[in-house]
Amino acid sequence: MSRERILKGIAVSQGIAQGKVFIYETKQVEVFQIPILPVYLKDEIGRFDRAIKKTEHELRNIQKRLNYELGENFAQFLDAQVMMLSDKAIIQKVKQRIAEEKLNAEYVYHDVIREYAEKLGASKDTYLKERVADIWDVGSRVLRNLLGLTHSSVVEIPTGSIIVAHDISPSEAALINPKSVLGIATEAGGRTSHTAITARALEIPAVLGIKGLIGKIENGEKVILDGDRGIMIKNPSAGKIHFYEIAKKKVLELAKALSPFSELPAKTQDGRRIDISANIEFFSEYTHAKKYGAEGIGLFRTEFLYLTRRGSPTEEEQYRVYDALAKRMKPCPVIIRTYDLGGDKIFSDYREANPFLGWRAIRVCLDELDFFKMQLRAILRASVNKNVKIMFPMISNHEEVKRIHLVFEKVKKELRAKKIDFDEEIQFGIMIETPSAALLSPHLAHQVDFFSIGSNDLTQYTLAVDRGNEKISQLFEHFHPAVLQLIKQIIDAGHQTHIWVGLCGELAADPLAIPLLIGMGIDELSMNPGSIPRAKMVVQAITIPECEEIAKGALNFRTPLEVKRYLRRNIHRKFPGIDKVIK
């Protein structure tokens, strides 16, 4: 029996999978030159026409599925692929050369495509250079159809498989069938790659970015994929298998026990309503939010709009996604957060040493006003649905909020002048996720309609800890007394000015934290959709006065460990029902 081995990667989609490895490789297509007898030339051209038609049909099907998952009109990049495919100049050239040179269609087509790819590859423009991949994506699809090769397609993967690949192209990722694929592991990719987005949408566990994965694993091998911890276990020991079987069973049982709560309102024993909403990353996740009983979208991250493509999406493209989401969620509120990435994602020549302390989020927006205004217009236009709120990330001072207001008012004025409708009462909120904003919250509260505490970033910036760094990640602690004190200050500051205060971040979903946060007075908790039933169950088990008592005592400790021990003890004493959902 070989030894157990743990392969580490990036956890991008939760869950545990046990299954057989299916190594998925996209092989280069080999093309040979074959002379064609003149009498067969007509057939050869007909064969070429059919391959083009078949490929177009395939691309259209992929597009349909992508549009369904990522939102109407999102798969426009495939339009460009279809146009490349049916480009008359190319088709004519191929046909002409088949007839003149009396050679087979594969060879001629490959040659013509290569010519274009080389021209593009020589371009100085990085965007155009990357289109070479598109050309070959289309080109090899046609070649495979010409050669009658079955696509080594994810569609044909046997049931019970864990896909292992170097990378999965967006068009292939869209075809993954959740009924047969149990998990995904790749060498390339990260949290925001297409594969990650697809895996989360389909609720399939996935671990990406595992270095040297393919060399370490064999087809058909039995492995365990742990999408919570970001690992793949090769040759799992009997003990590990047992451990994961129990873990999986527990998760299933708990999900079953909690599922009735998704339909109930989040109301405490003594009748206080707490808004439980969902954090979602892309459009189609609204179905998960609804399924798990979210009472709104507390955080719509707009980053995927920027990450699944090069450059900025147009106003129209953004508007369609925001509008569709608002319509599907009606009458529940949808909070749209503006651009929250580093400048490097849009302005590709930009690099910096310290991105998390650098030119990102609102700082980029306030410098690049045309870019910012485009997103503001798109959000405002979607606000005619009357359930849209806007939220700005990464605020660290008073001037930023003032400047956002100026830009926002200007955009509104321009829309009014053009007679474009929007919600004049749209709520304007900011994220409090830097210590400076937290400490200034009594002042900031006068300028906004709501606060949303971004507890992950607030923890990172308060403790000066990058949780991605393994050497220090143990220092990253949501229950750090310093973090909790800031959270308390923010909530108090908001309430003194009569604005509501929410929290979106992992803390919002933690059963140990929920009674504490509610005791501190939080109005809304926003979390990943899957955690909602559990949070609702916790809310229904508690009463406000007892939570307030817990909150009062919780701020007197020196270490995260002391805080957690205190919370466990008190929750156990006051609300024994919650115990079973606390880790």
Place this chain on the structure above:
Amino acid sequence: MVKKPLKILNENGLHALPASRFVKLAEKFNSTVTIEKEGVEVSGKSIMGILTLACEKGSTVILTCEGMDEKEAFKALRKILEGQN
């Protein structure tokens, strides 16, 4: 024949999406459409051709439309190049 030099003002240059819009629109007209940049001429109805021209924002191209509906074609296509569409 309508033939004029134009500056590409479209935000991202004439990249895949604007280029595909351009081709779709060009195909609606009877006129032949060509784009010329730095002495290289391609059909305005071929997306691959247009892409290989690498038309960045700020670069100059010569747009030519020739045929029965050349005026309308030129007017409409110019808008895409100049980013008004």
